[in-house]
Amino acid sequence: MTFVQVIDCKTSRIDELNRLMDSWVEATQGKRTATHSIVGRDRTDATHVVEIVEFPSYDEAMENSRLPETGRIFQELVAACDQEPTFTDLDVLRDEQLNKIVVRNFFEEVANKRNFDAQDTLCTPDYQEHDPILPTGVIGLEESKAGNRQLHAALGPVVTIESLIAEGDQVSARFSFKGRHTGEFLGIDATGREFSATGQATFRCEGGRIAESWWNTDDLGLLRQLGVIKT
DSSP: OOEEEEEEEEOSOHHHHHHHHHHHHHHTTTTOOOOEEEEEEOTTOTTEEEEEEEESOHHHHHHHHTSHHHHHHHHHHHHHSSSOOEEEEEEOSOOOOHHHHHHHHHIIIIIISOOGGGHHHHEEEEEEEEOTTSSSSEEOHHHHHHHHHHHHHHHOOEEEEEEEEEETTEEEEEEEEEEEOOSOBTTBOOOOOEEEEEEEEEEEEETTEEEEEEEEEOHHHHHHHTTSSOO
């Protein structure tokens, strides 16, 4: 179970606090078990600082606390605070990356369920899609919906999400897909051949919707499997 530790302190020496954090990150390289750290300052009290540190589990957090580098930096941290910091230990009950949910829904609804009109709710009205295979390089929402209809009519792909990684307003997806070439695709008449390929896409989200996407798929490998390109 993921474990989170919240460190709450009062300090007027923010620069010193940042220096200590940088020193700890450098000193524990290759040793620390912490996976994510966020430091925030209270907008109503500039001396009130909260750090949230994430660990894969409580046991790994304890392993991290036993590092001599952690102990040394902690003593310096206490000295930099106006009063003794407080600690809150939390077992994470739920952890939702909301932007990952909308991207996952995009693949499930649009790619696998063929519900192309779902893009109207999953994407912003000014959605832009970038793909090097496109003649113009970039298209809008209606063009994307039409393109998806044509693509699925020709290839009938079934998509499997291999991994999703979220950072800030962006989500990176690694996926695989397979299908059969039963209709015209890129001017190529149906071959009836089965295929499987991989791809990667990055999505930028705004207000719970997808505002922009960048796609890269193994088009060369796909064309080889369709017999268009000989190896």
